[in-house]
Amino acid sequence: MEDHKIFKQRVKAIYAMLLGVFALFIVTAFTVIYLISNPDVFEKSKPEAEDLEIIEEEDYDKIENGIHVRTGLVEAEGLMAVVNNCTNCHSAKLVTQNRMNKERWISTIRWMQETQNLWDLGTNENIIVDYLVANYPPAKKGRREVLKDIGWYVLKE
Ligand code: HEC
Incomplete structure (x- = not known):
């Protein structure tokens, strides 16, 4: 009878441990998935999407x-x-x-x-x-424009 009890307790203990490990695994897995899908969780200095749009x-x-x-x-x-x-x-x-x-x-x-x-x-x-x-008018011709308002010298002899 005693042996049976001890055996039962051990099974329970192992079961609890496995449950704990499993829970830990699940939590880790979810954290990893979360971080993979949100790679910039830790970059707080990044402007929000709304700010970017305004800029x-x-x-x-x-x-x-x-x-x-x-x-x-x-x-x-x-x-x-x-x-x-x-x-x-x-x-x-x-x-x-x-x-x-x-x-x-x-x-x-x-x-x-x-x-x-x-x-x-x-x-x-x-x-x-x-x-x-x-x-965007037609490009100017190569020749310069006719000169206007020119002062003329009177040539002396
Ligand atoms: C619905 C589409 C569309 C819109 C809007 C448009 N174009 Fe075009 N345009 C074209 C296509 C297609 C060509 C030919 C492109 C090519 O030859 O690769 C062209 C060619 C041109 C050319 C070159 C013509 C040539 O002889 O090589 C000019 C200049 C031009 N477009 C000016 C304008 C201007 C000014 C406006 C605004 C009023 C305008 N386009 C709006 C479709 C469009």
Whole structure:
């Protein structure tokens, strides 16, 4: 009878120990999984996602030295109409690298509308064309402009 009791106690003790080890294993496993899925738990200095968004929004349409940084377009009247309508399908470089007169800017827009699914620009069209002509006109010719307001010397004998 005594032996039986001792045996029972031992079984209980081993059982309790195994349960403890198992519990410890579970806790460790969950901690590891948690840390793997949240690698920056310990980096408290990192700004929150919301802060990051605010910073990005502030810089999104930043102008530096008269240039809209995100697109490289010149800051001038109509800039945002161009940014919003002309940088969706291709890089703004395609715009800034081109220099055309009013007629050719309009026909480029018509061509994109007819063949590239460019939408009707509505009242923005005039704003956009004015912006393009003002800031991306045909490149100047190589020859210098005619001189004006020149003071002439009267030549003596
Ligand atoms: C719906 C899409 C779309 C929009 C929006 C769009 N374009 Fe384009 N554009 C194109 C495609 C496509 C091309 C051809 C690209 C290529 O050749 O790789 C193109 C080409 C161009 C070219 C080069 C034309 C040439 O002869 O090489 C210029 C300049 C241009 N676009 C200016 C603009 C301007 C200005 C706007 C705003 C009014 C604008 N794009 C808006 C689709 C678009």
